[in-house]
Amino acid sequence: MPSILYEVRDGVGIITLNRPDKLNAVNREMALLLKEKLNACAADKQVRCIYITGAGKAFCAGQDLTEVDPDNEDTNLILREQYNPLVWKIRTIEKPVVGAVNGLAAGAGANLAFCCDVVIATESAYFTQAFSKIGLIPDTGGTYILPRFVGWQKASGMMMLGDKIGAIEGEKMGMLYKVFPDAVFEEETFKIAKQLANMPTKSLAMIKHALNFSAIYSFKEQLDVEDEFQKIALHSHDYKEGVKAFLEKRAPEFKGE
Structure with missing residues (x-):
């Protein structure tokens, strides 16, 4: 079976991490296939939302350690060639990405989920920043995103202690x-x-970009970002359709344009 399953249904590109016997731990094949499917979603006009989940009882257990040689000084190439491009793609792809966490999300697997635009979990799911337990630091965007979700103290404690946090x-x-x-x-x-x-997925893409900018810009700079994106939105088909549908008291038919 391929390590990634992919289908398009009702305008949604469904990407399933598919190594259930390994708790969907990421090996090189899976990472490259995931990037390939994200690119396919980006290029396919029929796909207007991306849905990432896991097969079996886990979302993703992080890196498959059988592919790691602790004596190899170039091991962090895995980060530069696999994880960093993946989370950058998720954060910049101009379509909403839903992270559907169906079970364990550990290490890079947890941070992969956190990079999604809308993160939803099943009640039995749990998350852990497991890096410190093998002498590493959180990666895959974790040190950037998690403090913005939960605050400095919570993020620091979770990362240093490797606690399990239930959904x-x-x-x-x-x-x-x-x-x-x-x-x-x-x-x-x-x-x-x-x-x-x-x-209106064009406006959703701009919301996503605006949120990305908000993490580094001052309040004044962010006002300028909002002004620029709103200028684009006001000239979009979906804005005109949204207003027209509201006035005509009907459901809008958005095109993402």
């Missing part, structure tokens, strides 16, 4: 958008992905 606690901390019971998780998360796919 319900994670939602309260601000790590997740929503948590659903296991029995309805797939149905409810895909419903959110379909909703995003039917929205």
Whole structure:
């Protein structure tokens, strides 16, 4: 079986990490296939939302350590060639990305999920920054994103101690958008992905970019970012359609244009 499964349904590109016997730990093949499928989603006009989940009982257990040689000084090439391009792609792709965390999300697997635009977890899922337990530091964007989710102290403690954080606690901390019971998780998360796919995805892409800028810009600079993106949005088909549909009291038909 391929390490990544892919299908398009109802405008949603569904990417499934598919090494369930390894808790979807990432090897080189999986990383390259995931990047390939993200590129396919970016290029396919029929795909208006991307949905990433895991097969089996885990979302992703992080790096497959059987591919790591601790005596090889170039081991961090894995980071530069695999993980960094992946999370950069997720953060810059001009379509909303839903991280549907169906179970364990550890190390790079947790941070891969956190890079998604909307992170949703099943009640039985849990997250851990497991890096310190093998003498490493969090990567895959974790040191950047997690403090912005939960604050400095929580992030520092989670990273240094490697605590397991359950989905319900994670939602309260601000790590997740929503948590659903296991029995309805797939149905409810895909419903959110379909909703995003039917929205004005051009404006969603600009929301995403604006949020990226907000992490580094001053308040004044961010006002300029909002002004620039709003100028583009005001000339879009979907803005005109949205206003027209509101005035005509009907459901809008957005095109992502």
